[in-house]
Structure formats: C-alpha cells, structure tokens
Amino acid sequence: MDEFLQKMTERDYKEGFVTEVEQEYVPKGLDENIIRTISAIKGEPGWLLDFRLDAFRKWLTMKEPHWGHLNLPPIDYQDIIYYAAPRKDSDRPKEIDPALMETFDKLGIPLNEREMLAGVAVDAVFDSVSVTTTFRKTLAEKGIIFCSFSEAVREHPDLVRRYLASVVPVGDNFFAALNSAVFSDGSFCYIPKGVKCPMELSSYFRINAAGTGQFERTLIIADEGSQLSYMEGCTAPMRDENQLHAAVVEIIVEKDADVRYSTVQNWYPGDAQGRGGILNLVTKRGICRGEGAHLSWTQVETGSAITWKYPSTILKGDNSSSEFYSVALTNNRQMADTGTKMIHIGRNTRSRIVSKGISAGHSENSYRGLVMVNPGAVGARNRSQCDSLLIGSDCGAHTFPVIRNSCPSSTVEHEATTSKISEDQLFYCRQRGISEEDAVALIVGGYAREVLSRLPMEFAVEARKLLSVSLEGAVG
Amino acid sequence: MDLMGDHKLDNNYLLEINSLHAGIEGKEILKGVDLRIGKGEVHAVMGPNGAGKSTLGAVITGRRDYGVTGGELRFCGKNLLAMAPEERSWAGIFLSFQYPIEIPGVSITNFMKAAVNAKRKAAGLPDLKPGEFLKLLKEKMALVGMDSAFAKREVNVGFSGGEKKRNEIFQMAMLEPVLGILDETDSGLDVDALKTVADGVNALRSPERSFIIITHYQKLLEYIRPDFVHVLKEGRIVRNGGPELAEAIWQDGFEGIN
Amino acid sequence: MDNCTMDNELQTDNELQMNRVFLIGRDEIPRKVRLDSGDTLSWTLVFLPCAGADVKVDLDVNLCGPGSSLDLAGIYICPTDEKLSLNIKVKHSAEDCSSSQLFKGLAGGCSRAVFDGLILVEHGAQRTKAVQESHSILLSERAVAEVHPQLEIYADDVECSHGATTGFLNEEEEFYMRSRGIPEAEAKRLQTISFLAPVLARLPENLRNEIISKC
Numbered sequence: 001m002d003e004f005l006q007k008m009t010e011r012d013y014k015e016g017f018v019t020e021v022e023q024e025y026v027p028k029g030l031d032e033n034i035i036r037t038i039s040a041i042k043g044e045p046g047w048l049l050d051f052r053l054d055a056f057r058k059w060l061t062m063k064e065p066h067w068g069h070l071n072l073p074p075i076d077y078q079d080i081i082y083y084a085a086p087r088k089d090s091d092r093p094k095e096i097d098p099a100l101m102e103t104f105d106k107l108g109i110p111l112n113e114r115e116m117l118a119g120v121a122v123d124a125v126f127d128s129v130s131v132t133t134t135f136r137k138t139l140a141e142k143g144i145i146f147c148s149f150s151e152a153v154r155e156h157p158d159l160v161r162r163y164l165a166s167v168v169p170v171g172d173n174f175f176a177a178l179n180s181a182v183f184s185d186g187s188f189c190y191i192p193k194g195v196k197c198p199m200e201l202s203s204y205f206r207i208n209a210a211g212t213g214q215f216e217r218t219l220i221i222a223d224e225g226s227q228l229s230y231m232e233g234c235t236a237p238m239r240d241e242n243q244l245h246a247a248v249v250e251i252i253v254e255k256d257a258d259v260r261y262s263t264v265q266n267w268y269p270g271d272a273q274g275r276g277g278i279l280n281l282v283t284k285r286g287i288c289r290g291e292g293a294h295l296s297w298t299q300v301e302t303g304s305a306i307t308w309k310y311p312s313t314i315l316k317g318d319n320s321s322s323e324f325y326s327v328a329l330t331n332n333r334q335m336a337d338t339g340t341k342m343i344h345i346g347r348n349t350r351s352r353i354v355s356k357g358i359s360a361g362h363s364e365n366s367y368r369g370l371v372m373v374n375p376g377a378v379g380a381r382n383r384s385q386c387d388s389l390l391i392g393s394d395c396g397a398h399t400f401p402v403i404r405n406s407c408p409s410s411t412v413e414h415e416a417t418t419s420k421i422s423e424d425q426l427f428y429c430r431q432r433g434i435s436e437e438d439a440v441a442l443i444v445g446g447y448a449r450e451v452l453s454r455l456p457m458e459f460a461v462e463a464r465k466l467l468s469v470s471l472e473g474a475v476g
Numbered sequence: 477m478d479l480m481g482d483h484k485l486d487n488n489y490l491l492e493i494n495s496l497h498a499g500i501e502g503k504e505i506l507k508g509v510d511l512r513i514g515k516g517e518v519h520a521v522m523g524p525n526g527a528g529k530s531t532l533g534a535v536i537t538g539r540r541d542y543g544v545t546g547g548e549l550r551f552c553g554k555n556l557l558a559m560a561p562e563e564r565s566w567a568g569i570f571l572s573f574q575y576p577i578e579i580p581g582v583s584i585t586n587f588m589k590a591a592v593n594a595k596r597k598a599a600g601l602p603d604l605k606p607g608e609f610l611k612l613l614k615e616k617m618a619l620v621g622m623d624s625a626f627a628k629r630e631v632n633v634g635f636s637g638g639e640k641k642r643n644e645i646f647q648m649a650m651l652e653p654v655l656g657i658l659d660e661t662d663s664g665l666d667v668d669a670l671k672t673v674a675d676g677v678n679a680l681r682s683p684e685r686s687f688i689i690i691t692h693y694q695k696l697l698e699y700i701r702p703d704f705v706h707v708l709k710e711g712r713i714v715r716n717g718g719p720e721l722a723e724a725i726w727q728d729g730f731e732g733i734n
Numbered sequence: 735m736d737n738c739t740m741d742n743e744l745q746t747d748n749e750l751q752m753n754r755v756f757l758i759g760r761d762e763i764p765r766k767v768r769l770d771s772g773d774t775l776s777w778t779l780v781f782l783p784c785a786g787a788d789v790k791v792d793l794d795v796n797l798c799g800p801g802s803s804l805d806l807a808g809i810y811i812c813p814t815d816e817k818l819s820l821n822i823k824v825k826h827s828a829e830d831c832s833s834s835q836l837f838k839g840l841a842g843g844c845s846r847a848v849f850d851g852l853i854l855v856e857h858g859a860q861r862t863k864a865v866q867e868s869h870s871i872l873l874s875e876r877a878v879a880e881v882h883p884q885l886e887i888y889a890d891d892v893e894c895s896h897g898a899t900t901g902f903l904n905e906e907e908e909f910y911m912r913s914r915g916i917p918e919a920e921a922k923r924l925q926t927i928s929f930l931a932p933v934l935a936r937l938p939e940n941l942r943n944e945i946i947s948k949c
Contacts, residue, residue: 069886388887396888399884399885401881401883405870405901407872408873408875408877409902413901414899416883416885417895419893427540430562431537432587432591433562433591433651434591435594446582448581
C-alpha cells in the first residue's frame, strides 16, 4: 500500500472558483470605528452597537487560544477586511445579482423559485450578507420565522435581544468575543410552540472576497414542543493565503422541542503542501432548557486547513437529551481539533457521542471532549465512542476526552479505538473487482456509516461523495 | 488430457501454470509448480498443511505480499503476473477466501453493487439499474440458499463460519467467474453447512466454468466430484490423478505419496 | 503522608522487578521507567485510605526497546476526604511493544480522584498494542471522579484503545442479590469486591484481605 500512498495528488476541490462581482468593503483592520461602521451599514439599533463594542473591549483583553493540537498560524487581525458585500444595483435593490444566482447554482443551491430544492428552505450567505432566503412565505404561514440575522434584528428585535448571547456569552472565548464584535450576517430561525417545521431549513455559507473573514452569527430558537431539522453547508475559493472563519451558533431548545442540527463542512482545505485554506474557528452551543428537550448535532467535517470546533449541549431540563455524531476527515496538511461538550445539569439527562476521525497524508486529527455531570444530575447517562482510522504512517490521530463526574447515580462510559484499513480488506475488495481507490472509499464510507445515516437523505449522498473526494490522492 | 505435458503455449487451456516459484517475505513456498486447467474442468489440489496450497490461490489472484520469483502464469493466454488483482477479477477469476474478511459498515448489497458494476464498467457496460441489480441479488441468494435478510448485513461482520463460506459462494454466483478457486472452503464447516456450500458450487458448474478446489480433506470432494486431483507437497505437485487419488489419500494419508 | 509527591530519579533496568506491588504513600515509586528490548514489566499500584491525604503520583513509562511490554494495574479506595491524582504516561517509541493498564477505584465522602492517563505512540512504533481502562465508582454525592484518558498516535499499524467509566454499582445486580435474601449492605459489599476483583487478584493475600475488609 505504501507506494500507492505516495501517489499523492492534489484533491479536486470543485467549489474553489471565484465569483467576479463588484463588492463593497469596509477598510482593512479592526477598531471601534470599524465596528461602528459595520453597525451603521446594517442600520442597527443602539443596543446592538453597544453589544458589539462591549464584546470588542472584552476581546482586547483576551488571548488567542493555543491549547488545541493544532499549529494555528499567526493571524494578523489588523490585516483582515471585516465586512465585504456584493454591491446592490441601486435601481433594483430587491433583485438578486445574476452572478450570485449563478454562483449558488454552481454550488448546487439553486435560488430561483422554479429550481429550488424541494423540501429545503435555504438562507444563502455570500461573504458578509444574506443574498436571499427561500420559502419564506410557506414557512410564515406556520408562524415560522426564517430569515437573515440582519432582518431579524430589524423585524424581531425583541426575540433577538432576548436570546442573543444567552448560550454563548460575549466573553466565552477569544473567537466568540471577536465574532460578537464584528459579526455580519447569518441565519435566524424561530419555530413557535407546537409547530413541526414542514421542511428542512438550511444555511449555505460562501466566502468569496479575498482578504476577508466571515463572521456569521446564527440563532435558532425552538419553542415548546416544536420540531426542526437544520442543515448548514459551506465552501470557499482556492487561495494561497489563509482566510478566517469565526462563527457563533446558538440554539435554544425549550420543553419537549426537538432540534437536529447538521453540518457538512467543506471549506477550502488548502493545497497538498498546506498553503492556504480556511481557518475554521467556531463556537457552537445549544441549551436544552426545558424538560424533555432534545438536541442532536451531526457533523461531517472534510474541509478547512484548521478546524477548531466543539458543538456542545447544556442539558439543563430534566430528561433532556443530546447527541453528537461526527465524522472528521483530514488529509494532506489539514489539522482538526474537534469534539463536543455535554454538560449534564438536569435529572435523568442523556447524552451520546459518536466520533469517527479519519486521518490521511500528513494531517493531524484530534477528538477533544468533555462530559461533565453536575452533582444534581441524578440518573444522568453518557456513552461515548471515539474511533480513529489512520491512512498512511505520516498522520496523527488523537483522543483527548475529559470525564468529570460528581454525581453518584450517574454513569459515564467512554471508549476509544484506533484502526487502519487492512491490506486484507483491500485485497478482498480488489479480488471482487473493486479498484483500490473505490475500495478505500467503500471502507471509509462503511466506517462512517453510523454518522452519515443521521444526515437528512439529501445530504447523506453528498457527504459520502465528499468523503471519497477528500481522500483523493491519499489512497483513492 | 495432458496434465504435465511440455511447456508449449496452448490457448485451449484456461489457466496455465509453468514452473511457478513464489514465496512470502523471502521464503520460497512454491518451488516449481506446473498445472493446466481446461474449460469446464474441476481440479482438486490436495496436500498437507504448509504444502503451499493457499499460496497457490494467493498468487493466482495477485496478493501483493506474495512474490513470484520465477515461472509463468497465463489465463486465457494473457500474462496474469502483469495484472492488478481487480483486473484478474474482471477477467473472471474468483477466490473464495479461507478466512473471509470483515468490512464493517458496508452492506452486502452495496459491496456487491460496487463489485458487479466495476466488472461491467471494465467490460464497457453501463451500471445495472437498481431494479435489475436487486433482482439478480435475490436470485443468487436463493440459488445458494442464503436468507435475503443478509442483503442488509455488513460484509462478514458477526457471521458464523458457515455463513461466511456461504457468503463467498453467493458472491461467486453474483460475479459469474470463469475460474472459481475455493480455498479450504470446507474448513470449519459441519456436514450440513458443507452440503449447502457444495450444492451452491454444483449449481454453478457449467461447461464454461472451471474450478480449483483447494482442500486438506477428501470430504468436500464427496459432494463436488473433481475431474482431476493433484497432490501438492513441499511446494511441488508430486502426483496427478483422477478422483480415485483423493480416495487413496483418504485411506493412507499424504505420507506415502511422493 | 500528607501532601506527598513521588519524585524519584530514573530507575535503572536491573532494578525493574516483575509483578511488583507498590503501596502508594509507603513505597517509593519510580517516576520514570525505561523498558529496553524484550523487557517485561508488571506492576500494581495500590492506594489505601489515609484520611486527609493529598497524593500525586506521576509515572512515566517509556517502551524504548522493540518487543517490550508493560502490564500495569492500580486500585484506589478514597472513602472520606482523600485527594488522589494519578498521572500515568505510557510512551511507545519502538516497534512491536504492548502495554496494558487497568485502574479501578472507589470515591466516597468528599474525596476527589483524578486519573490522567496518556498513551503516546510515536512515529514508527508500528504494531503497537496498547490498552488502557479506568473505572471508578462514586459512593457519595460530594465525591468527584475525573478521568482524562488520552491517546496520541503517530503510527498507523497499531491497535490502541481506552475505556473509561464512572458511575455507581449496578442496581439490577443489587436487586438480584437482595431478592436472594442478601441484605442491602452485604450486597453492596459483594458488588464492590466483584468490581475490584480483577486488580485484587494481582495482590498478595494479606493486602487483598485488608482491602476486602475495608469494602
């Protein structure tokens, strides 16, 4: 297999194109004036500007975290453009620029009425602004609010003000503070009491402009007894320099509500030598506030030069439950440090963690997790399974779980294993006529099946393809 | 039939092995094997443990860790040694593994779909339509007496010894090879399992399909009658004969055969 | 033995002993151990109650020689207010080495038991087999068990795993015993002994009996 492994070629990243569109920018760099400018462009109320400035001041006192098993390159925060948006045609401000329509078409996210994906409402975010949100009327009939974050600030300020930073406080961590200061757009979603969302809601994030970062903010509120399945996707052009993506996602799940949040992360991973790629440094957290609330995270992480991401759940309501299902694949020089935190506060809370890491090339792949059971979480249970698959002998696979249990009636079980694709498995497949490349894709797909099967149907097929494309050159 | 004849190239033979030397990790195991398999023939290769029987199967199918140090291997006149394992498979060689491999998370259906369509692609044919494929799958499962519930099971994961072997025969039925090699397919099977496996193989016998049955015991040969029996000892074929040779071995063991 | 920290110097090879039992707080435990080609080491660490104790044990085992193997086990019982911090690092630097670790413990009162265990498999340490298991049982509302089982792996042909559980005694087991007429306290005692059994079996009889008498 070794000689085969050496046939490293560059991965085919078909989303790596650039859209030629006239953009408007704020000047490069970050200070209070930039923040005031961003806030003014967006026509924000005073309380939100204050929120941003407060976050910025906190951020100034904080240090960039370097505890991850990552080589985070130096980031010059004064060398980033914090706001970039395609210029609107002043005669037709409501219309979507055809170049943007074409971009999303190419990415498989058609935005026009005729071709929209059936059963999936999309909020399409291009650099710092939301281009459009589909199916809004259909959703509004049920009382569901699904719009860009900026619109939510204008049209539903009370909801935004009540929930913003209620799960991820402004000073939670360095990147969350940065996001709170400069966030541009993102999605907002509110599902009213007892409503079962009739379609998948989805956000698609696209970075296009050079020299910029994307700082989206997503807020999801599922009121009592409601149900939602939410999906996010993301891509960016191929560039030789790193680009920063520092998002914050907050999810509030009330009594008996059920939220399934899925991610297929395909940011540009950089080239085979590790040049360029997105630095994906995000904070995602949900709270199961009410009794019986349920939050499920599913992520397929194949992109980004660096991934630093721990979608977490605070299990506050009694009998609430949460799951984290993850596939993280790293190839070439990619580095990922990802996992979850499950904080058990309520009685009889349940959590389940399934993490499948795949490392190839010269990459580093780490699972980092925390399971914390507070003294009052009587009867809490957690089960974690972390598997690592190594492809080639130059990559690393690491598992750093922390279990902190202070409740005698709880059980926490953690298990981790490491394996590789065996010569025997490969030969068996090849003897049946399956080429080495296809055999690896098949075996990796099988390894990740438990996680992939959690994705909504439309995305599971995409995710499977993405896994095999991402392994191109590593083994096949 | 000329079993040990002169080394002329004869395209009438399906498989021709000439003076084959092969081994693993520098240790020679096959020390000059000659064997000719004609169309539709069933050959049994018998021999004591360590004689090189499984090595023969591994070399014909192209396992990377087995090195060929001399001799020739021709299949339908083509040089097998220049072909990748999957190319040998597409050409119609099938090996029923002595120890079938587990592939967690991959269903038998998906595994076979990948295999069947890869073979079709190599032949310039389009993929089978899902409906056609499922029909074929069901038909072949019925042929080897496999419960259709297995279609969704992960390849060999949690299978009993008998289930694994039956799965091998099922895959052979799906891929319709011209040469089936059964490597110790009888090992670890009870009489009932042995019978069903043999029934599966017999159902696949045809004038267009040849078999090499590698076995330690004569038992399987009671159910699958071979046309020829070869005794492999210490890396060489030391005796050739008909079915009666298997019986002689059953009586007297391998000791007396040289 | 309040606030005592083991801090010994590197132990040379010939001091390595087979099947050795260390009583934490009494015996000096080497801080660093090196295993050369073909060495096998089998150690059991025992931490027994000693109210008010605050003990930290750092053990660093490096499997540097091909084919060396480590078999490490530990048992701790913290019934009142003890603090125990076990910090075990097992580094595989050579090929064909194996290591196994098994830790079992009880934490009651307001004690705090922290197990920090790292298995590090270096580049080139092919065919490593490394297993680590740590299981603890909490006996009171105020006790804390913290486990950090870590794997850091830089070779692909390896079989590594860790398993960790923290929790309480199985209620069904207890019910089963009580339904056979065994009083609750005795049932719990039997369960505790059965939980500790795999490590108890490695101890000399007198020590084993001492632990059993404390259950």
